[in-house]
Amino acid sequence: MKLLRADREGFHFDLSPREKRLLFDLLKFYPRVPAAHQRLSRTAQPQPNDENQRLLDDAVTAHREENKRQILAWLNEPERFKPTGAGHRFTLSAPQMEWLLQVLNDVRVGSWIALGSPDTEAGEKITLDERTAPHFWVMEMAGFFESALLEALEGE
Amino acid sequence: MAATATPAVRPAVRPEDETRSRDDIDPGYLVICWNDPVNLMAYVTHVFMRVFGWNKQKAEFHMLQVHRQGKSVLTRESLEKAEFYVHQLQKYTLHATMEPDR
Numbered sequence: 001m002k003l004l005r006a007d008r009e010g011f012h013f014d015l016s017p018r019e020k021r022l023l024f025d026l027l028k029f030y031p032r033v034p035a036a037h038q039r040l041s042r043t044a045q046p047q048p049n050d051e052n053q054r055l056l057d058d059a060v061t062a063h064r065e066e067n068k069r070q071i072l073a074w075l076n077e078p079e080r081f082k083p084t085g086a087g088h089r090f091t092l093s094a095p096q097m098e099w100l101l102q103v104l105n106d107v108r109v110g111s112w113i114a115l116g117s118p119d120t121e122a123g124e125k126i127t128l129d130e131r132t133a134p135h136f137w138v139m140e141m142a143g144f145f146e147s148a149l150l151e152a153l154e155g156e
Numbered sequence: 157m158a159a160t161a162t163p164a165v166r167p168a169v170r171p172e173d174e175t176r177s178r179d180d181i182d183p184g185y186l187v188i189c190w191n192d193p194v195n196l197m198a199y200v201t202h203v204f205m206r207v208f209g210w211n212k213q214k215a216e217f218h219m220l221q222v223h224r225q226g227k228s229v230l231t232r233e234s235l236e237k238a239e240f241y242v243h244q245l246q247k248y249t250l251h252a253t254m255e256p257d258r
Contacts, residue, residue: 038246040239042190042253052239059243098206102248105199109249112194121193121223143196150198 001145003152010093011152020081020088026142027071030103031064032110067103092149101149104142111139183256185238187230190251191222203248204230207241232257 001019004012015023040056074080081088092100114135118124126136189200197219204215208230221228230252231241238254245252 033249039253040242041255042188043255056239056243056246060246063247101199101202105195105249109192109194112192117192117194119193121191139194146196146199150196150202153202154198 001148003148003155004089006152006155010091011097012089012091013148013152014084014087014089015081016087022141023145024075026107026138026145027075027103029107029110029138030067030071032107032138033113034110035061035064037113067099067106070099071103097149097153101146104146104149108139108142108146111135111142115139182234183258184232185235185254186232186257187238187241187245187252187254189218189222189228189230189245190253191226192251195250197223199248200250203245203250207244207248 001016001023002014004014006012035057038056038060040050040053081090112118112135115126115132118126120126126132128136189204200219200222201212201215204210204218205212208215210218218228218230231238233241242252242254
């Protein structure tokens with residue numbers, strides 16, 4: 001995935017056919033972080049009638065539904081990816097860049113949770129086997145596309 | 157010199173109203189970001205810049221604090237504002253919580 005240019009319209013990328021397939025596959029994994037993962041407080045004990053936590057849960061659910069709707073629209077919008085000789089060209093506005101980053105990071109973090117939340121910074125190793133390899137692959141691929149988007153934003 | 161007359165009725169002493177500082181009423185909430193080793197450093201920096209409108213230097217300072225110390229206190233806000241920021245950070249799947257500032 002290569003940034004061609006950034007202008008008023010947004011960020012214009014070139015995508016190889018393989019990258020397009022990968023990106024589409026990744027988007028289908030959303031949402032990947034378990035719904036109850038996000039907590040409002042780390043110290044307060046969860047209460048069954050915690051209004052603030054309930055409001056947060058509702059907001060997260062609504063946000064996810066909206067993201068899912070957008071992903072479906074994206075995947076079914078033939079005009080979004082314009083074929084070029086060697087691949088596809090597509091444009092993302094600044095808000096769409098933010099949206100795609102959020103979706104990809106959900107997929108990445110969700111895959112990491114599925115791996116058992118290994119603390120790789122503390123030297124914990126990820127053992128690859130039939131069960132863990134797909135999660136690891138999804139986590140790494142999401143990171144690849146995130147890095148490409150962040151690099152594009154860096155030069156903004 | 158004339159003696160001062162003692163009033164027959166002394167003025168009532170009104171006890172002061174009990175007041176509480178603003179911090180007692182709303183102690184303020186700390187918005188904290190915790191380290192999840194899966195998040196890319198550039199991503200965390202970017203999110204801080206977007207959510208708080210910080211410049212890159214400040215965003216990187218807090219990102220490194222999260223990375224090295226396991227957490228960073230990002231801001232101290234009223235309940236409503238703290239909730240807003242936590243929700244914004246969680247939209248980006250960062251591990252953010254709010255804790256009363258006591």
